[in-house]
Amino acid sequence: MVFFGCSTAAKAEDVTQKTVYTLSFSGIKIADAAFNTEVKDGDYTIQADIKAAGIGSLFSDIAVGVKAQGVWQNGGPESRHFFLKYRDGDYARDYAAEFSRKRVIGSTITPDPGPRGDDWVDVRSSHLRNVIDPISALLLPPSPNPCQGSIAIFDGETRLNLELASAGSRPFSTKGFSGRAVGCAIRFKPIAGYERKDDDIEYLANSRELVVWFALNDELNIYAPVMAKIPLKIGQLTIYASQFGV
Template sequence: MLRSSHALVAMLAIALPSAASAASPQSFKGEYTVSFLGLSIAKSTFSSRYENGAYAIEGSVSAAGLAKLFDDTRGTISSKGTIAGKKMVPQVFRADYTSGKKASVVDIRFANGTVTSTQVIPAPGKRDPKSWVPVSAGDLASVLDPMAATVVHADSLDQVCGRTVKFYDGEMRANLALTYASKGTISVPGYKGDTITCRMGFEPVAGYRKGRKALNYLKNKSRMMVTFAPLGQTGVYAPIHATVGTQIGTLTISAGRFEAVR
């Protein structure tokens, strides 16, 4: 249950308006729904603030609809850090959530973009050294947490795709490769305008069990598409829509609100 709840938190983090480098304070709000086969299974709301080269993001996530009958997961997520040039430099990430009556925590601390400590409660069980790929110190250098990994700093929409993001969720280290797919437009409360869609490739690096079917599917067969839109005039682009193919169907993450607030 821990791993499935942890995965939900990481998945919801994909749909997140995040950091902006701004001389004056700027705030953003996003509301998202995660659906499967047309049925809502989770909801999330995030608010973020950026001031003097620093960012702070807070959010809530919860299971919704029929999913609550099987895994009533709900919790809060927070992320803080600084912005150096066009790079996010996380300092701390924390997720506190419950699944039924079971409480869990993921706490990651950073220094200069490198993970210095990870706390997961309850602690993971013993790993089989024959099948488990351990995380090394080198794997944790210059990585982003689940929130910071969702946004892109770029000079224009045309430059959003064509990059690889190093992602760490407290257990797994993976690379997310974004390649150009298409351009388009979208209209949701708070935003109407141009978008760009990237295909997202998934490459597990460490912190996973070899031969796991779900991961092999994400790596080799899944079709994952992420559509980005600009956060005002900040030069930051955040997901406004995403689809993730799984072994049993496609997850869709859609923004119901995507706006700058003052």
């Protein structure tokens, strides 16, 4: 399982915000995603529901619920708990991971997926150091060039790196924000917890077209995503913030 998400906080003050995203596939709206962020006493919680919307019957049975919790330390988020509930018709799978000091100390998948095939790349203990959950991962510190370096992610099953490079800037306006957004060209690099011959993962790993645009949330003093274009084998997934940090 590989998951992308977004939005949280950087200051110790208590804050409650909501960011709403529209997901479109090849120009057709397929889902809405509402991310609710709360920061209280130095702890943060991000809770989101992604539900099918519009007409795209290909995705109409998919529903995703996600929750990330942690502390804001040394100017950045530090994961403590991550939960993801995935439903696609009769298919149900729950993922959970627990973190301490940037290390994964436990994870579960329910129901148990059972024995893996020969193509499966096992997650080793060395893969689970200096990592963050996928929701907190896309929170970039305020700097002249936030799009740099590599982010190590564990989502309960898959360990991956996101390698960032600057892709310029552009004007962006939506409810709650008007200004410039910075673009990050992102290279997706699977590390472990996936099948070597997975066509979708291989396609994404070889793509040079994955770009995520970030805007500075003044109240939280952090860059968070406002738009993304994710190439898939069957088309392009576009994510757009119709409401940002309100």
